[in-house]
Amino acid sequence: MSISQRHVRYGKYHGTGNDFIVVDADEYVPNRGAFAAHHCDRTDGIDGDERRGADGVLFLALEEKYSPPRVVMTLVQPDGSTAEMCGNGARVAAEWAMARTGASEVMIDTQAGTRHARRVPVADGDDLVAIEMGEPSFAPEVVPLDRDEPLVEGQLEGYAVTGINTGVPHAVVFVDDVDAVDLESDAPPIRHHDVFPEGANVTFAAPRDDGGYDQRTFERGVEGETLSCGTGAVAIAAVAAHLGRCEDDVVTVSPPGGDLRVEVPDDGPAVLYGPVAHEFDGEVPVTPPAAD
Template sequence: MTVPVEKWHGTGNDFLVVDAERYVPQRRPFARVHCDRENGVVPPAGTDGGTSGQVDSGRVAQADGGEGVRVDTDCGGDGRVGADGVLFLALEADYRPPRAVMTLVQPDGSTAPMCGNGARVAAAWAAQRTGADRIMLDTQAGTREARVDGRSVTVEMGTPSFDPADVPLDRDPPLVDEEVADLRVTAVNTGVPHAVAFVPDVDAVDLDAVAAPVRDHDLFPRGTNVTLASPRGHAASGEADGFDQRTYERGVEGETRSCGTGAVAVAAAARRLGLAEGDLTVAPPGGELSVSLPADGPATLTGPVERTFETDLPRPESVDSQSASGTPQSSGTASGSESAASGSETCASRSEPVGR
């Protein structure tokens, strides 16, 4: 038995997307096998992850005959094997605005309460199916509103918290600019915990080497993501007007090309330490993200989202024999790359059910 999946990415943070109506009895082994960077899902032949240009640019029709998201033959997909996680999405299209229940299973089989880029992908996926430009996302970290507008998606990220109980930390005072395992870090929860360290040049650091001791440090009873940031430039005030970012992700157990919760963590920690004010551009290796931290509302994250291909993958009962052989999982027919996105408007209002 196989499961239809779509491959999407937000600034290089790539996910397999599965409609939750498709029964996958063992989600953890499904994610472990198909997200594996050596033997997991591969792009269909000739697509290079969506960059082959075999599909004409234009707009894809919705199931109801309306217009869908734009198809972009230069989607920026990198053709990598595997993924950073599997998004299981349950669409509630009869709400206004539509809702989607989002569950992210990571490559190690764990479930992440929140993922900024994953939420943006989920919103684009739901918008493609409903034609709506406003989507409510139900995550384990709470309900988040997203706006889809052209080529970018903006999603609410909640209010960053430095409270030790929220991070969580195994101590009472907040952890702000203190040395932990050779890094000076600030601990903040942006849906998931992050230990943020500001360094002169993120690319000059061996991330795997410095992150691993912090990720599993006793101060973090549930572990933590480890994010490095370095200033990209300075405004007239002397404050940074943007940051380069690299993140070692818990659950992936390695660096990802982009981390949305990490970008918000960088902005929140920079403000806490007086390194920056106002809206910021945060640049992980996969592209640029815009972070807004309003004083009277939730943080928002804005950036591009792209769909690179679709395929069918074996369900867990048929996965074990393939994974044991060490053979990469083959993919099916490419559908091209679809881009979706949203504006930077702060999201506030909530959805109401229709006909319920």
């Protein structure tokens, strides 16, 4: 059987609408970038329950000999690039690994470091998956920024922007109403601004009366808005705490896909909590069809 005839088994998962194709890393995919670009496409990609495509492909390698089990996560985005970290993607990876091992906690090896994840039982609903996200950093060399000082509410493209790294770079902007922002027009100039030499996700946040925040994020690699962004939710909570905008250590952040909880302690890693859903399984060609 030729490579062009081979198929790859996959699972489709999402975390508050942030959706991923999950492929066991033991499956041979010769060109992961091309695979992700084709099957994540929102017009011609995999046919989902509600919409086509995905926000990325998670290639996961499970190592059960460790206690707790470990899973090596590689996220390939729709543009073919890899992302160092993804909060919702890591939670999906944790759910995938816990379902296969029966464990209630796992270690996730990402390009941003190793992260501990665990299942959190909920009395009146589906369990949550919590993952440690590392300590957010405003340091210019970590974000990274093309400047010597942190960027805290600096003026960029008409907005007060704060640069932070929560596993990947984020440009965080507080506004009165996230729905009033023309994200497709206003986010790209910030995402590609010279101050961010590696680019940045652009996350807009609006405070709510209950102390939480509404969220919209334009993700690099996806090059558009996603229904949820875990690193963006952590970025909002961390920047809000830094600016004295938080009254509690745990903040509810609400992207379009649902609610996430973020814990940002004064000293220690941030923790992201949220649901994970397994939508369906399927098979797709290992080699995408050639373009016409």
